[in-house]
Amino acid sequence: MTRSTVPSAFPEARRRRTLRTAGEIAAVGLVPPERMADIEAVAARYAVAITPTLADLIDPTNPADPIARQFVPDVRELTSMPAERADPIGDDVHAPIKGIVHRYPDRVLLTPILHCPIYCRFCFRREKVGGAAAVLSESELAAALDYIHTHAQIWEVVITGGDPLMLPPSRLSDLVRALDAIPHVRVIRFHSRVPIGDPDRIGSALLDALDVETAVWIAVHCNHPRELSGPAAAACRRLSRAGIPLLGQTVLLKGVNDSPAVMEDLMRAMVASRIKPYYLHHLDLAPGTDHFRTSIARGQDIMRHLRGRVSGLCQPSYVLDIPGGHGKAPIGPVYLEGDLVEDWQGRKHRYPPSADD
Numbered sequence: 001m002t003r004s005t006v007p008s009a010f011p012e013a014r015r016r017r018t019l020r021t022a023g024e025i026a027a028v029g030l031v032p033p034e035r036m037a038d039i040e041a042v043a044a045r046y047a048v049a050i051t052p053t054l055a056d057l058i059d060p061t062n063p064a065d066p067i068a069r070q071f072v073p074d075v076r077e078l079t080s081m082p083a084e085r086a087d088p089i090g091d092d093v094h095a096p097i098k099g100i101v102h103r104y105p106d107r108v109l110l111t112p113i114l115h116c117p118i119y120c121r122f123c124f125r126r127e128k129v130g131g132a133a134a135v136l137s138e139s140e141l142a143a144a145l146d147y148i149h150t151h152a153q154i155w156e157v158v159i160t161g162g163d164p165l166m167l168p169p170s171r172l173s174d175l176v177r178a179l180d181a182i183p184h185v186r187v188i189r190f191h192s193r194v195p196i197g198d199p200d201r202i203g204s205a206l207l208d209a210l211d212v213e214t215a216v217w218i219a220v221h222c223n224h225p226r227e228l229s230g231p232a233a234a235a236c237r238r239l240s241r242a243g244i245p246l247l248g249q250t251v252l253l254k255g256v257n258d259s260p261a262v263m264e265d266l267m268r269a270m271v272a273s274r275i276k277p278y279y280l281h282h283l284d285l286a287p288g289t290d291h292f293r294t295s296i297a298r299g300q301d302i303m304r305h306l307r308g309r310v311s312g313l314c315q316p317s318y319v320l321d322i323p324g325g326h327g328k329a330p331i332g333p334v335y336l337e338g339d340l341v342e343d344w345q346g347r348k349h350r351y352p353p354s355a356d357d
Contacts, residue, residue: 018117019050022073029060030072038075046288047119047130048073051197054118057226066224066256070120077121077288086127088284090325099136099144103327107156110144112136112175114162117198122253122292124284124321129162141175149182156187165194165201173209180212189217191249196220196227199235207242219247220275223257225265233273240274247278250316252299253292260305267306267314277316282331284321296320300333307333308344 019025022039026032030050031039042048050071058068087093094103101109114125114134123129136144148154157179167175179185190210194201195218210216218239222228228236236246248270250257257263267277280303283293303318318332335342341351 016052018052019055020048025050025072028055030055030058030068035075039073042073042075042077046073046077046121046126047116049117049119049130051118053199053229053231054197054227057229064255066262067226069255070122070223070253071118072121074121074291076291079290080287081285081290084285084287084289085323086287088124088286088323089321090323091125093325097143097147098140100147102147102151102154103325105153107158108148108151108154110148110157110159111161112141112144112159112164112171113166115166116161116163117166117194117201120193122251122283122286122289124286125162126286126288134162145178145182148179148185152184154184156189157185158189158191160191163192163194164190165192165206169205169209172206176210176212176214176216180214185214187215187217188212189219189247191219191221193221195235195239196222196232199231202235202238207238207244210242210244215245217245217247219249219278220270221249221251222266222270222275223250223253224262225269228269228273236273236275246273246275248275248316249279249281250277251281251283252294252302252318253283254294255292258294258298258302260302263302264306264310264314267310267316271311271313277314279328280316280318282318282320285323296331299331303332 019028019030022031022036022043025039025048026036039048054067054071058072059065060068062068090103091101091109094101096102099111101111103109112135114129114131116129119126119130128134148157159175164172176188179188220236239246250266252258257266270277280299282296282299283289299318306315317330319328320331321328339350339353340348342348
């Protein structure tokens, strides 16, 4: 078995429906019965869903399986650290109206839906996603679109959630065409786990809904090379053939991708699936996620490994969302100190100053 593969002989039951309860997760052998009480306690607070596509990737014989770690509830989620917060990146500070976050001058986040096909156990919006009132009403969406229309500096609309590709294609089409009709909006960017977690949704109706004059981009959230299984890779291929550029978003997670070898495999798998790695996120300070968190130094070491060992196409930006709503900051390693520049093998070379120095 290679480091990026797992046996495919799994129970047929696991391919029937999304798993949403402790009993369903235990019934297909993903957790032992003695853990059911813990999972029920976690599910009472945070939404749970594991799609058949992702359940089929889990190796139930491996207690440290990186796919299971991301999606199977863990009782440690109920223990919060002092630094963790319900709104770790400060969305609420920059929310002028419901459904809009306006942190940067030229772009806004639009969150029409807070449902997801699967629920990541480390989600920074875990206090909000999956609730009963998780879809904007018609009047709320109209108000959000009006906000975008009346703020001419908005060049890009980032549609996120939740997962916006969970919207029915007809509603998605209406939303995209409404944004397409706003002259100053030149880019529509979706953030989604659907191509990975529920790839069958990427069909002709959804692709038709995204076919507008304004540039549409999709940022695909993927954290481990096994997630780019046959169905997920095929879904990304369908998006690419429809002319939609794909970006990759990855979260640095302890026990999932915090080794140079796994991260290298993941970046290569993304590029081979037509996904350009965009961000490697340092994990946000969401409640109950400390068991996923690595040090920044660990992330920098991984970025140093990638430099020179994989193509420039495979290099993401390592970023941290500053708590309190202050935006992203690049936190990757630095290769220049004074007049010394470091190469990818760690050797330092002197570079002459310019006349402006």
